[in-house]
Ligand SMILES: Nc1ncnc2c1ncn2[C@@H]1O[C@H](COP(=O)(O)OP(=O)(O)OP(=O)(O)O)[C@@H](O)[C@H]1O
């Protein structure tokens with residue numbers, strides 16, 4: 001496994017012994033540690049180092065933990081804050097969590113618990129940082145040419161785009177629906193010497209068979225019934241630019257030979273026209289169909305196939321490059337939030353897991369649709385599995401809270417937010433205690449009965465609350 005880049009954790013506590021013990025544990029886990037003996041010093045540390053997570057005591061001189069928490073959540077919203085709390089004073093920690101703290105750790109420390117909470121905080125920090133990157137900054141998201149994705153499969157696609165963009169070669173882009181074929185065609189055109197001229201798209205499936213010739217090559221007045229005036233075809237409109245023949249598999253057989261001639265000679269006649277029109281176009285074609293099979297069955301001309309397929313680009317389905325999902329999610333959420341004028345939202349780890357374990361038959365377009373729905377209906381700033389469409393809740397029934405209508409007024413928003421915080425705290429406590437309600441109640445400093453009532457209210461009652469029992 002590749003070593004992760006070292007992360008920096010700031011520990012703020014006025015007890016020197018505690019700082020030393022905690023710093024020692026964290027360093028043994030491979031983290032870099034910065035320490036501060038009060039809140040002021042802790043704030044100062046943010047100017048000196050790139051802090052990924054803050055662990056702070058509540059009672060400290062100069063600036064106390066709550067004030068520090070407020071300051072950090074405002075100034076460094078990507079840094080999760082973990083509160084240190086003495087046994088029996090969990091109430092304060094819960095109050096801090098309601099104010100935006102990420103989680104709390106109880107003294108005396110349990111090594112496993114530190115590892116788990118800190119690990120979660122660092123992953124959250126990484127996710128929040130990804131989220132604040134500018135949309136379109138695809139380089140930061142590991143992508144190129146306006147495409148997002150850093151998987152090996154996408155790197156291979158970028159390499160081909162790199163090599164082929166500046167040439168006049170035909171490109172055949174294949175891939176399932178929604179994998180980005182059109183986006184790739186745009187990228188090639190935009191990075192070609194033809195970028196200043198048009199990229200003209202023709203959807204071969206959308207044009208009736210009897211009109212496709214005139215659509216591509218134009219027609220003269222009176223060429224056929226309804227041809228009142230003459231009209232330029234797509235090839236002429238694209239002169240010096242690029243034509244994208246989308247869904248090329250749908251082009252009628254009798255048109256294929258005319259298309260082949262246009263590709264080979266750069267010349268054609270308008271429908272009903274006598275003289276030959278010369279154009280300078282680069283042709284790209286796209287299809288989700290298996291053209292090779294169509295050639296075998298005789299539905300597609302072999303010579304045309306080879307003429308189009310000079311440079312093939314086959315886009316991988318999303319389920320074969322799941323590692324690109326987090327980057328795509330960030331990119332798409334940013335886009336929708338900006339469009340809807342909403343504050344940035346992020347995905348909880350579980351929600352991200354739910355998206356990553358789905359098969360995405362509609363690929364990135366389907367992901368976009370799911371995230372658009374989520375952006376519209378999510379009430380908080382962190383998307384939980386319950387905020388996702390039904391399919392994803394069913395995939396993770398144990399994590400699915402009941403569906404609540406989108407809140408519209410302040411009271412409802414506060415209520416929804418409180419419920420979310422409560423639900424998270426309860427889920428975390430149950431997870432920590434492998435689903436033991438008595439122990440979880442103790443952890444949350446409430447009675448067993450209150451916890452059961454709360455769980456019922458929040459719809460957590462008859463589910464398996466502990467998806468992954470802790471390894472001890
Ligand atoms: N790598 C990517 N990065 C960011 N957005 C992407 C990427 N690939 C696809 N998209 C987005 O997903 C949507 C679908 O992409 P596109 O229309 O290019 O797919 P397609 O393969 O042409 O689909 P179809 O076969 O249905 O025509 C678009 O909104 C596009 O912007």
Ligand SMILES: [Mg+2]
Pocket residue numbers: 181182246
């Ligand atoms: Mg398309």
